[in-house]
Amino acid sequence: MTHEELANLEMEKRPHVVILGAGASRAAFPNGDGSGRQIPVMNDLVRLTGLGDMLESAGIEWRHRNFEELYAELRTDGASQETTVAVEQHIRSYFEAMQLPGWPCLYDHLLLSLRSKDVIATFNWDPFLMDAYRRNAHHRQLPHVLFLHGCVRAGICRVEHGAGWLGHDCRVCGAPLEPVPLLWPIKEKKYSEQRFIAEQWHNLGVAMENAFMLTIFGYAAPSSDEEAVSLMKQAWWKVRNREIEQIELINIAPRQELLTSWDAFFTRDHYEVRKDFYESWSARHPRRSCEACWDQFMEIHVRADSAIPRDADFTQLADWFRPLLEAERVAMLPEDQQV
Ligand SMILES: [Zn+2]
Structure with missing residues (x-):
């Protein structure tokens, strides 16, 4: 085996890590989810979840303000304890009632486009990743999912x-x-305080240390998440000099703004910016994203796209993915049984 082949084989075992922010859920459901609910981001969360009246009756001005800012104020003002609890309960109920539509959506496509060596970590409270996992679990070989x-x-x-x-x-x-x-939006989030959250972050750290590709989808790295970005940066740079890894940003924000936010993660020009998930490595090369990326940049061989059929129903989707899943299953068998 040549040095290149060995390096290629090694790379194929390394994870593709995908991080999701609120922008990913909004991109999945631009016109509302299966229950007809609009998907909020921090800037319009108060308006979309109908929190305005509750805040007003507590004497809090909310218009033209971002939820992070309002929430931090609620938490530092001891007199608002009752309002804080009511606000938290209201938001939890809003997100709990969210539902996937009855047909395949971006979350199904994203889950199926990655392998069991890969990881999807979401910052979102919404149930979409968990619900999509549940309805695709029979495929097995799904990526690991983390809830940051x-x-x-x-x-x-x-x-x-x-x-x-x-x-x-x-x-x-x-x-x-x-x-x-x-975990509510305050500046010092203390990720290590709750066991569940601490484990999610530990697992993300391990995955990021080993990752060959990192995709950051719809996550804006807000100032209230300084600690999150710092933890991710530590993991990314901990064990490797990152000469060959590739970073992909999927976001509708202005390109320059994104490049500035994520500059500390880049090696030379090993990054790409896209506006649409369906232009991403995993959507164009489902379950083979790292291999396709390696071929393109290291072997100067551009693989033909093999894009997920976006309009397929669940049965058609299963048929489309079957040969890929079968090839993976065979590759896992001992060599003398791989026929
Ligand atoms: Zn128990």
Whole structure:
């Protein structure tokens, strides 16, 4: 085996890490989700979730203000404790009621486009990634999923035996799982304080250290997330000099703004900016994103696109992915059984 072939094989085992922010859920459902709810980002969360009246009756001016800013103010003002709890409950209920549509959507496509060595980590409270995982779980070989700020569908055992689906019982003690606390937008988030969140961040760190590709989709790295960006940066640079890795930003924000935000992650020109998920490496080369990227930049061989059929129903989608999944299954077998 040549040095290049060996390097290629090694690279194929390395993860493609995809980080999701609110922009990803809005891109998935620009006209509202399966329940007809609009997908908020921090700048319009108060208006879209209908929190304005509650804030006004507590004497808080909310117009033209971002939710992070308002929430930080609520938390530092001791007199507003009751309002803070009511605001948190209202937002949780809004996100809990969100639903996927009854047909394949961007979240199904994203999950199926990555392999079990890959990782999707979301900052979103919404249930879309968990719900999409549940309805695609029969395919197996799905990527790992992580919830960096908690998720409205995730549950945790009261005595910390483990986490799972809210509504299920703990596998160890049988007690019903309780909601995972959501991480609210304050500057010092203390990711290590809650066990569930700490584990998600630990796993993201391990994945990022080993990642060959990093995609950041719809995540704006707001100032309230300084700690998040700093943790991600540490993991990215911890063990490698990143001479060959590739970063992909999917975001509708102005290009220059994005390049400035993520500059500390780039090696030379090993980055790309896209406005649409369906132009991304994983959408154009589902389950083979790292291989396609390696071929293009290291072997100067551009693979033909093999894009996900966006309009396929679940049956057609399963048929389309079957040969890819089968090839992976065979590749996992010992060599003498690979026929
Ligand atoms: Zn338990």
